[in-house]
Amino acid sequence: MFKSMYNWIDERLDITPMWRDVADHEVPEHVNPAHHFSAFVYCFGGLTFFITVIQILSGMFLTMYYTPDIINAYASVDYLQHKVAFGVIVRGMHHWGASLVIVMMFLHTLRVFFTGSYKAPREMNWVVGMAIFGVMLGLGFTGYLLPWDNKAYFATQVGIKIAASVPFVGGYIQTLLQGGEVVGAVTLTRFFAIHVFFLPAVLLALLAGHFIMIRKQGISGPL
Known part of the structure; x- marks a missing residue:
């Protein structure tokens, strides 16, 4: 059935050449763990992307039950956690994945730095990678408030005050994030919108650029 x-689809879109171009692409020997044990460090980028995909899929599931208002936010999370089948597992994956993706991205960044993979002709890909890192941190920050419990509320207050201390633009950042005089209903709505719509759109665009440059420039070799 799948073959049919x-x-x-292939008769109408001619997808076989595109698929073969991806499947037959040669991988350098130095990134093959079967030949070099040190090749495992070149897997950090792929593992980061794998966790990112899990975050996107689990996040899509969570939005089916989450209510982004201060009256029902905590109750919706509690309902998902205790009433929805496998809800606690999916939320746990999203919760711990948010931390794990930062760890893996940090390890990937260290590998790129210490192997000199940020040098010509890959300078632009390094810049894009740093932008992806920043977006991931933003996703972690905006997602932390969404359960709307005491820890999330006061931690977000601290984070917004830190952002407000940025010279010249701190006040504008605080207004953008907080949306009012205090952390409240507008803040939660803005954090939800930024977390679910704005930052993921930027992330997908940056990932597309990242992979296109990797494909054109190839996987960097060891020093």
């Missing part, structure tokens, strides 16, 4: 469906 593939052939039906």
Whole structure:
């Protein structure tokens, strides 16, 4: 059945050349763990992307039950946690994945730095990678408030005050994030919108650029 469906699509869109171009792409020997044990450090980027995909899929599931207002936010999370089948597992994956993706991205960044992979002709990819790192931190920060419990509320207050201390633009950042005089209903709505719509759109665009440059420039070699 799958083969028939593939052939039906291939007859109309001619996807086989595109698929073969991806599947037959050669991988350098130095990133093959079967030949070099040190090649495992070149897997950090792929693992980071894998965790990112899990975060996106689990986040899509969570939004089916989450209510982004201060009256129902905590109750919706509690309902998901205790009433929805496998809800506690999916939320746990999203919760711990948010921390794990930062750890893996940090390890990937260290590998790129210490192997000199940020040098010509890959300077732009390094800049894009740093932008992805920043977006990931933003996703972690904006997602932390969404359960709307005491820890999330006061931690977000601290984070916004730190952002407000940025010279010249701190006040504008605080207004953008907080949306009012105090952390409240507007803040939660803005954090939800930034977390679910704005930052993921930027992330997907940056990831596309990141992978296109990797494909054109190839995987960097060891020093």
